[in-house]
Amino acid sequence: MPLGMEFALAKTVAETIYDVAIIGSGPGGYSAAFRGAEYGLKVALIEKSDKLGGTCLHVGCIPTKALLFNAEIWDHVQHASEFGIGETGTPTLDWAAVLERKNGIIAKHVKGLEFLVRKHKVARIQGYGRLTGAAVDGVHTVEVVAADGQVGQVKAKNVIVATGSQAKMLPGLAADERILTNIEILAMGQVPKSLIVIGAGAVGMEFSSIFRSFGTEVTILEFLPRVVPVEDEEVSKEITRLFKKRGIDVNTGAKVETVEKTEAGVKVSYVDANGKAQVKEAEKVLVAVGRAGLTGDIGLEKTKIELERGLVKVNEAQETAEPGVFAIGDIVFGLPQLAHVGAMSGMVAVAKIAGRKFRPVRKDRIPSCTYTEPQIGSVGLTEAQAKEKGHEVKVGKFPFAGNAKASIVGNHDGFVKIVSDAKYGEILGVHIIGPQATELIAEAVAVLELEGTVEEMMYTIHAHPTLAEAMLDGYGAVEGLAINA
Numbered sequence: 001m002p003l004g005m006e007f008a009l010a011k012t013v014a015e016t017i018y019d020v021a022i023i024g025s026g027p028g029g030y031s032a033a034f035r036g037a038e039y040g041l042k043v044a045l046i047e048k049s050d051k052l053g054g055t056c057l058h059v060g061c062i063p064t065k066a067l068l069f070n071a072e073i074w075d076h077v078q079h080a081s082e083f084g085i086g087e088t089g090t091p092t093l094d095w096a097a098v099l100e101r102k103n104g105i106i107a108k109h110v111k112g113l114e115f116l117v118r119k120h121k122v123a124r125i126q127g128y129g130r131l132t133g134a135a136v137d138g139v140h141t142v143e144v145v146a147a148d149g150q151v152g153q154v155k156a157k158n159v160i161v162a163t164g165s166q167a168k169m170l171p172g173l174a175a176d177e178r179i180l181t182n183i184e185i186l187a188m189g190q191v192p193k194s195l196i197v198i199g200a201g202a203v204g205m206e207f208s209s210i211f212r213s214f215g216t217e218v219t220i221l222e223f224l225p226r227v228v229p230v231e232d233e234e235v236s237k238e239i240t241r242l243f244k245k246r247g248i249d250v251n252t253g254a255k256v257e258t259v260e261k262t263e264a265g266v267k268v269s270y271v272d273a274n275g276k277a278q279v280k281e282a283e284k285v286l287v288a289v290g291r292a293g294l295t296g297d298i299g300l301e302k303t304k305i306e307l308e309r310g311l312v313k314v315n316e317a318q319e320t321a322e323p324g325v326f327a328i329g330d331i332v333f334g335l336p337q338l339a340h341v342g343a344m345s346g347m348v349a350v351a352k353i354a355g356r357k358f359r360p361v362r363k364d365r366i367p368s369c370t371y372t373e374p375q376i377g378s379v380g381l382t383e384a385q386a387k388e389k390g391h392e393v394k395v396g397k398f399p400f401a402g403n404a405k406a407s408i409v410g411n412h413d414g415f416v417k418i419v420s421d422a423k424y425g426e427i428l429g430v431h432i433i434g435p436q437a438t439e440l441i442a443e444a445v446a447v448l449e450l451e452g453t454v455e456e457m458m459y460t461i462h463a464h465p466t467l468a469e470a471m472l473d474g475y476g477a478v479e480g481l482a483i484n485a
């Protein structure tokens, strides 16, 4: 069998009672499946697509980061002379080869997931899964409809719903070759000359960064008063400054009214921050205004599951209001829609099912990364949130301009900002914008998880010369004791 434990639907009917049936094989679903198998649970993984991996692997995290890496190399090539590397010919961008590399990375990881399914003896069931109601004698039935219309049933003592999300569209619009979501933009035959990006969350900002590097004229239209609105205000300010420096037209407080197709491309009408009507034309428009959880048409109405704004309410063990049914990943209410949150919430759910110890997912311990140029990495409370929560806040800020490794890699922009509690010195939040911010943030996540203090971190030795030393200077800056600034 090419895919290991793959079952014909008819054979799954009532023959096996699984410990857990998981609907959806994104990072939430596959992490739950593999960890469940490691605990010795009998696991069924139901996926409607013929490929495992979900949004993250196919049209999310992995392809975007692949393109961002291409963009980074391209940026370096454009500035090669600054590093003493002379021109040996005009560099050219082979877009087809860029896409081929991205697709190759995806294919490699699909194979990796198929291998892990086999290794963990997870039963892979291809088809569209729906809940059918409460468990009968402790056993749930999930209806599965295969691509050919064949209907089967999967029986399991527990069910984990991990169906993920899809891009929200503006009312009246449908995605096509000019009005794009994350799916269409990743498959464009060529780099567009101009692009309007509606929405400046991580997805909108990352695509803006990628295509600006490749020479596209990019306009961002964001309804809120600042870009990356979940980040600390100073970070939003800094990335706005640096995006503008890169030639990106950043508009906040912009209310999009209409998106129309023209002969040559698209026309977006919006009201700007001063209340003035504006029109902007471009070859393409990307709609990146958030993601809707896939909670419709999966049988939730036949259960006691409660929804809030279209997302599933769960307790700290990821249990829904329907006994034996769990929800993880992008469909969960109250957690950010991130792959690592999906994965961890899956691990929590199966630990609960297996009767193992677990730690609930804590919202204030989730790293948030935006892989733009410059990168953003943050965890914990922003300065404003810490104040709102009643902390007496002490802040330290250190610019990468004072960091030797930042000079070596030729990337000086940005800073490290530490938000701490003045009374006990506990570090409450860390906000980094600059080189390798998405890697550096891992230290801060561990610090928060271990409830580290400014003093402890000021005396934690960081290797020299590293970008991580900017963290050390950041901790020192809280006490006015940075060495390099």
Ligand SMILES: Cc1cc2nc3c(=O)[nH]c(=O)nc-3n(C[C@H](O)[C@H](O)[C@H](O)COP(=O)(O)OP(=O)(O)OC[C@H]3O[C@@H](n4cnc5c(N)ncnc54)[C@H](O)[C@@H]3O)c2cc1C
Pocket (backbone or CB within 6 Å): 023, 024, 025, 026, 027, 028, 029, 046, 047, 048, 049, 052, 053, 054, 055, 056, 057, 059, 060, 061, 062, 064, 065, 127, 128, 129, 130, 162, 163, 164, 165, 182, 203, 294, 298, 328, 329, 330, 331, 337, 338, 339, 340, 341, 342, 371
């Ligand atoms: C452009 C973009 C970039 C992103 N970059 C990042 C990033 O860098 N880092 C990060 O952490 N997050 C990123 N995200 C978010 C990340 O992709 C999601 O948070 C993550 O994929 C959610 O995982 P999930 O398992 O909940 O769902 P998904 O990955 O969406 O997987 C759900 C799976 O369920 C299947 N399914 C749905 N309904 C059914 C059904 N009824 N029956 C059977 N199967 C079904 C789907 O086919 C899919 O395979 C990005 C998202 C986008 C759009």
